[in-house]
Amino acid sequence: MSLKTLLVCLTTAEHADTLLKFAVPLAKAHGAHLTGLHTIEALLVYPGIAMHVPGPAFAAFNESQKKEAAAIRGIFQKHTEGESFASEFRLIRAEAVSANERMIESARAADLVIMAQEDREADRYDQRKAQVNMIRESGRPVIVVPLDYDGPPPGANILVGWSDTREAARAAHDMLSIAKPGADVTVLRVGHAPADTLKDSDGIDEVESLTRQGLKVTLEHREPKGQQVAEILCQAAFEKGADLIVTGAFGHSKVYDFVIGATTHTLLKEAQIPVLFSK
Numbered sequence: 001m002s003l004k005t006l007l008v009c010l011t012t013a014e015h016a017d018t019l020l021k022f023a024v025p026l027a028k029a030h031g032a033h034l035t036g037l038h039t040i041e042a043l044l045v046y047p048g049i050a051m052h053v054p055g056p057a058f059a060a061f062n063e064s065q066k067k068e069a070a071a072i073r074g075i076f077q078k079h080t081e082g083e084s085f086a087s088e089f090r091l092i093r094a095e096a097v098s099a100n101e102r103m104i105e106s107a108r109a110a111d112l113v114i115m116a117q118e119d120r121e122a123d124r125y126d127q128r129k130a131q132v133n134m135i136r137e138s139g140r141p142v143i144v145v146p147l148d149y150d151g152p153p154p155g156a157n158i159l160v161g162w163s164d165t166r167e168a169a170r171a172a173h174d175m176l177s178i179a180k181p182g183a184d185v186t187v188l189r190v191g192h193a194p195a196d197t198l199k200d201s202d203g204i205d206e207v208e209s210l211t212r213q214g215l216k217v218t219l220e221h222r223e224p225k226g227q228q229v230a231e232i233l234c235q236a237a238f239e240k241g242a243d244l245i246v247t248g249a250f251g252h253s254k255v256y257d258f259v260i261g262a263t264t265h266t267l268l269k270e271a272q273i274p275v276l277f278s279k
Contacts, residue, residue, distance in 0.1 A: 003030040003177050007110035009103050009134075010038045011127045013071040015116040015147060020079035022145050022274065023114050025153040026178075027085045034087040036076040037106050039099040040065045041126055099126045100133045107138040111177065114143050117268065131268055135249045141174040141278045143244075144268060154244035154274055155180040159237045161229070161263075162187045162219075164202045167248025171278035172206060175246045176213055178276070185210055185217045188236055190229045230266035237273055249277035 008023040010016045020036070027034040073089050080087040092102050107113045115131050123130075135142050143154070155178050162168050172187070179185065187207055203219050210217045222232050237245050249264045267275050 003027075003032045003111045005109065005111045006030075006032045006034045006114065007107055007112070008034065008036050008114040009107075009116075009130070010036050010072045010076065011099075011116065011124070011130065012119070012122045013068060013075065014122045015119065016072050016075040017079075018147065018149055019114060019116055019145055020076060022143075022149065022153070024079050024083065026112075026114075026155075027087070028083060029153065029155070029180075031085055032111070034080065034085060035106070035110070036072075036080075036087070036089045037103060038069055038072050038089075038091055039102045039127075040069060040091065040093045041099060041124055094126060099124065100130045103130060104134060104138045107134060107140050107142075110140055112143065113138060113140050114145065116145055117147050117271075119147055132265075135264070135277045135279050139279075141171070141276055143274050143276045144271070145274045146272055149272075149274065151273060152243050154178055154276075155183055157184045157240065157242045158186070158244045158246055159233065159240060159242040160185060160187045161233050161245065161247035162189045162203060162206060163191075163248070163251075165248055165251050167251045167279060169206075169248075171246050171248045171276065172210065174278045175244075175276060176210075178244065179213075179215055181214055183215050184240075185215045186236070186240055186242070187217060187219045188233065189219070189221050190224060190232050191221065228266060229263045230270065233263075233267070234271055234273075242273060245271060245273060245275045247275065247277060249279045 006023060006027050008019050010019060023034060069091055076089045094102055113134060115134060118131055131144050158175060158179055160172050160175060187203060189203055207217045207219045233245055264277065
């Protein structure tokens with residue numbers, strides 16, 4: 001399946017330029033419809049809390065929201081005007097639900113969602129953990145782009161983090177819609193390599209499957225040696241000059257992720273190149 005509907009979540013003006021430098025070449029390459037989404041925050045007054053919000057406070061809040069939205073719309077138009085692919089800027093009010101829920105609702109009709117890494121200095125409170133919620137709840141593949149990323153468009157040189165799991169299988173096949181014809185793909189398994197490489201049947205099967213798609217695929221093993229999986233993936237991606245890391249997301253329970261930590265959380269915070277997450 002080719003990419004025909006892209007959603008880029010433009011949460012802040014600070015990172016809109018970076019996201020659109022990444023999203024526009026992708027939309028152009030695939031002739032895709034690109035939607036830029038921004039949500040306007042609702043000023044909620046909770047029942048049971050005795051407080052009076054003066055009219056000027058409401059007015060100032062609404063004015064700041066309008067200015068932010070106008071700035072983001074201007075950046076979106078700057079990047080998309082004159083392009084051959086279809087594009088639209090979508091402004092949605094959060095109203096009684098969070099911005100995260102509105103983004104997830106819009107994402108379900110997209111082939112791919114593009115978001116920036118979390119930035120607690122710039123993100124609104126109702127946008128916190130938007131990336132985690134999108135990956136867990138939207139049912140769509142999500143690319144998270146590092147803040148201030150200025151690398152090449154994705155698809156020519158891809159690193160796939162592989163394990164014998166549903167999430168990894170989903171990610172590897174979501175990657176096919178992004179990979180360029182004849183792209184270099186490294187399928188990387190982190191763990192102890194089998195003494196007989198022919199016994200790594202699921203990894204070999206995956207390489208053969210991707211090769212039939214016309215990709216140049218290699219299978220590698222790397223020993224952990226005390227390193228976290230996320231650290232090994234990032235190191236391997238740097239060594240190979242990869243333009244995209246592809247991985248399954250949240251393969252453990254929420255309790256495990258909270259208590260022990262997980263590869264997904266580390267990649268979300270620390271990856272220096274874009275990462276495609278599939279759940």
